[in-house]
Amino acid sequence: MPRIARALAVLAGAATLATVAAGAATVDPAARGETLFHIGGCVNCHTAKGGATLAGGDPLRTPFGTFHPPNITPDPETGIGSWTLADFVRAMREGRAPDGMPYYPAFPYTSYHRLTDEDLADLFAYVRSLPPVQKRTPDHDLRFPYNLRFGLYLWQWLFHDPQPFVPDPAKDPLWNRGAYLVLGPGHCAECHTPRNWLGALDTTRLFAGNPAGPGGDKVPGITADPENGIGRWSRDQLAFYLKVGMRPDGDFAGGEMARVIENGTSRLADEDRLAIATFLLSLSPP
Ligand code: HEC
Ligand code: HEC
The missing domain is CATH 1.10.760 (Cytochrome Bc1 Complex; Chain D, domain 2)
Structure with a gap:
């Protein structure tokens, strides 16, 4: 009898462990x-x-x-x-x-x-x-x-x-994560790309900036163009901007971007901000 009880106790313990493991896997x-x-x-x-x-x-x-x-x-x-x-x-x-x-x-x-x-x-x-x-x-x-x-x-x-989204197998996982966040949920192109007269994104000038952004504001380009973009920023400077909103020249992000940072990019994991910066700085000017 005690042997059976012990066996049952072991089984019960195993079941508990299995439940804990399953719980941890399904966040x-x-x-x-x-x-x-x-x-x-x-x-x-x-x-x-x-x-x-x-x-x-x-x-x-x-x-x-x-x-x-x-x-x-x-x-x-x-x-x-x-x-x-x-x-x-x-x-x-x-x-x-x-x-x-x-x-x-x-x-x-x-x-x-x-x-x-x-x-x-x-x-x-x-x-x-x-x-x-x-x-x-x-x-x-x-x-x-x-x-x-x-x-x-x-x-x-x-x-x-x-x-x-279809990942690019020629690029590493960090780049692909950044591409996904920027092009998908982050919808960064919606403000940072000019639109045609029917309101569709001009995909030949992706991330080249938009002279008439939301509310009529001018939205800057965010490709690696050193003039009309962020080509002079380092990857860490860009990741820092997405975290706290401060540009390399000490100015703070204003307008719509302040909200994008406050409600969005500042709440991401450091790794995700690095991924976004890696992707943006790989974009050549259109
Ligand atoms: C730039 C502004 C903007 C953002 C950002 C936005 N939405 Fe919307 N959403 C709208 C507008 C405007 C409509 C109404 C579209 C229409 O009537 O054709 C809408 C409609 C919707 C609808 C349809 C609701 C219905 O009753 O039919 C859903 C669902 C929705 N949004 C979900 C989301 C989710 C989830 C997010 C965040 C991931 C989001 N939206 C972000 C502007 C936005
Ligand atoms: C709702 C519109 C909007 C969206 C969405 C948006 N941005 Fe912006 N972004 C702006 C505006 C407007 C500015 C200019 C801010 C300023 O004047 O300080 C800006 C500025 C920037 C800058 C600084 C450029 C410079 O030269 O100072 C970077 C980098 C940037 N955005 C990245 C992003 C990324 C990455 C995303 C997606 C996660 C994104 N933005 C989504 C509107 C937007």
Whole structure:
């Protein structure tokens, strides 16, 4: 009898160990999604100054009119509480609502489509873990013909290729991690690249800067061009800027970039900032 008891005790102990190991391997997806949420800058558009997190943002003025970023809290009526993961993946990758209607590219799905399936699932888990807020946001106020949403079917056909990120096997993992963060969740090109007259990114001048960025601000180039870019910055100076917002000349980042740093890049791991800097400094001027 004692022998059986001992055997049972050993078995029970093994089971406990197995549970602990499994627990350690499956880090909470919502915790992983939090990093993507920060670098994705969802708060910058979907949270009004002084308002509840993700319950709808301040008006977003563009040459096409004013957008009112919607409530994306898990409230089932006024937010995205009734969405499935498939609905979320479709919105972020294809730029389509659950009913199939196209979204305006003011929602930067034109970059977010590069997130991997796993990262989209983690990001969704994190967004779903935030408190639901019941609040309706106003309709967008756009000029004709931009107010005709079905025109976006043509726009997406012309300009949107909803593929996830494909790593470059010729480059090392740090470079690829940086490319992924910059081109995907970080959506850095959305401000740092000029746009054509239909509001699509001019991919022949990627990261060359934008004379008419958000709110009409001039956005500097961030390729390795020493004149119209950051070619004179060292990798550590760039990583430091993304952490605390101070440029090599001692000036601090202003405007939209201050928010990108505060809500986004400052909350990343040092390794991720180094990855971003490695990728940007590898970009030759267009
Ligand atoms: C630059 C501003 C901006 C950023 C950053 C942004 N969004 Fe949005 N988002 C918008 C706008 C504007 C819309 C409305 C688009 C439309 O009506 O066609 C929108 C719509 C959405 C929708 C559709 C909601 C609905 O009710 O149909 C989802 C989901 C969404 N965003 C998720 C996110 C997530 C997650 C992030 C962060 C990873 C994010 N957004 C970052 C501007 C932004
Ligand atoms: C919402 C628009 C926006 C987004 C998104 C954005 N930036 Fe910026 N960025 C700016 C603006 C505006 C400035 C100029 C800031 C200033 O005047 O101090 C800037 C400045 C910079 C600079 C300094 C350039 C210089 O010459 O001073 C770097 C580096 C930079 N951004 C990197 C990034 C990276 C990396 C990302 C993506 C993680 C990113 N930015 C996303 C708007 C943006």
